[in-house]
Amino acid sequence: MQDLYMELIGLSAGICTTVSFIPQIVKIVKSKHARDISLWMYVILTMGIFLWLVYGILSSRISIILANGVSFLLCSFIITSKMKYRR
Amino acid sequence: MQDLYMELIGLSAGICTTVSFIPQIVKIVKSKHARDISLWMYVILTMGIFLWLVYGILSSRISIILANGVSFLLCSFIITSKMKYRR
Numbered sequence A, B: 001m002q003d004l005y006m007e008l009i010g011l012s013a014g015i016c017t018t019v020s021f022i023p024q025i026v027k028i029v030k031s032k033h034a035r036d037i038s039l040w041m042y043v044i045l046t047m048g049i050f051l052w053l054v055y056g057i058l059s060s061r062i063s064i065i066l067a068n069g070v071s072f073l074l075c076s077f078i079i080t081s082k083m084k085y086r087r
Helices: A002-019 A021-031 A039-058 A062-084 B002-019 B021-031 B039-058 B062-084
Strands: none
Touching (some): A039 B002, B002 B021, B021 B062
């Protein structure tokens, strides 16, 4: 039972941290502004997410692979948008 | 040996995703601007990080507790700064 609760908490946590990038993408695309966003933050974050993805693949944990695979794509999109709307 | 590599990858991943917020904090504090940053992103992300923290506490995994505890504080600071430098 404790395990079920834990997996539900982990699943909710993964969904939150993954979908959180969507409002930021919507904001950049709508406003065409990304000046206040730190490029370094997203470069380091995307590296970290990539390492989590490798960790997930090595440990064959589908939830880690899925959450970090999607986050990796979303953060890469934010990096591209930041480069485009630098000012 | 595979386990040692995996733990090292997990540790590096945790360090990256945690410290990544520091350049964003430095940028906001220096520029006193946070207009382009999505408040919703940080609200959802901080909720997710809090859930990972609970997950870490329930599973007694120090690395998850430490990484998400620090990330929770850093993201909460970004939310406070965003409210302060909204425009």
